[in-house]
Amino acid sequence: MWLNPEFYPSVYERIAKANTNPRGKYLYSDLNLLLVKQMIETKTGKKLDQFTNEIYMELGISKIGYNPLKWTSIDNVMPTEVDNLFRKDTIKGYVHDEAAAIFGGVSGNAGLFANAESIAVICKMLMNNGIYKGKQILKANVVKDFTDSPLTKNGIYRGLGFDKRKPDEFFTKDDFGHTGFTGTFFFMNRNTNRFLIILTNRVNPTRTNRLMYKDDFSAKIWKQINKY
Incomplete structure (x- = not known):
């Protein structure tokens, strides 16, 4: 997606000011996860996709990540939607979520591609309080x-x-x-x-x-x- 760079700070500002819960009730929104990406990158000094790839390396999995056409063949990626509204094309090998697409396919709310084998490793790690094969990948209190x-x-x-x-x-x-x-x-x-x-x-x-x-x-x- 080709956008004016000024778009990004302005959209972050609007998200931060958004009142998504005016009635004190539960309301589904992933705006907070868009901000999580910014928090992680500020804290670690690394781009979100770089940071998460380091975690996947520790887990020993490789068939997972953002923007899959950078690390696998398009033949290994299933097409998602025939998008006649936003991108005017069949979406294949790029994130389906519109917000994540605007952020270059790397976002806190969407954008990950994976196979079942890689997801299974993550499930095992989470069920074991952040430990996988004897190694503490995530802190137990964070998982909790x-x-x-x-x-x-x-x-x-x-x-x-x-x-x-x-x-x-x-x-x-x-x-x-x-x-x-x-x-x-x-x-x-x-x-x-x-x-x-x-x-x-x-x-x-x-x-x-x-x-x-x-x-x-x-x-x-x-x-x-x-x-x-």
């Missing part, structure tokens, strides 16, 4: 903070960094994970030591396709896994 639901008394079950669900026939209070707009799903439970990864292409050919949401497809598979 981002996978807890601190506002359950207010009826809000979301986590700080991960999706959490109100306990029902499919999910328990200890489950946490992520659901992506394009059809990705991974959930885990460190008490049962189980995780589920589903990589689908919900927005193909367009985002009006909502079959993945029909009958709670992913949630039902997660429920079945936890029966055994």
Whole structure:
């Protein structure tokens, strides 16, 4: 995306001033994660994609990262949406999320590409409180903070960094994970030591396709896994 450089400081300023919760209730927004990218880069002195790649190297995984055409063949990347509104093209090998696209495909809210094998390593690390193969990758208290639901008394079950669900026939209070707009799903439970990864292409050919949401497809598979 070709934009005037003045766009970026102005959009960060607008995000910082945005009142996303005027009624004191839960409202879905990923504006905070756009700011997380800026925080990480300021703190580490590294670009977000460089910093995360160092973590993936410690985990021993390589089929994961931003802007996949820099590290894999386009033949290994599935097309997402036929975008007739924003980019006027079939999106393949570039982030689907419009905000992340404007930020060059590297953002705190979206942009990661991966296969199930790489995601499985991350799930194992998170379920083991930040440890993978005996090595502390993330601090245990950081993993706890981002996978807890601190506002359950207010009826809000979301986590700080991960999706959490109100306990029902499919999910328990200890489950946490992520659901992506394009059809990705991974959930885990460190008490049962189980995780589920589903990589689908919900927005193909367009985002009006909502079959993945029909009958709670992913949630039902997660429920079945936890029966055994």
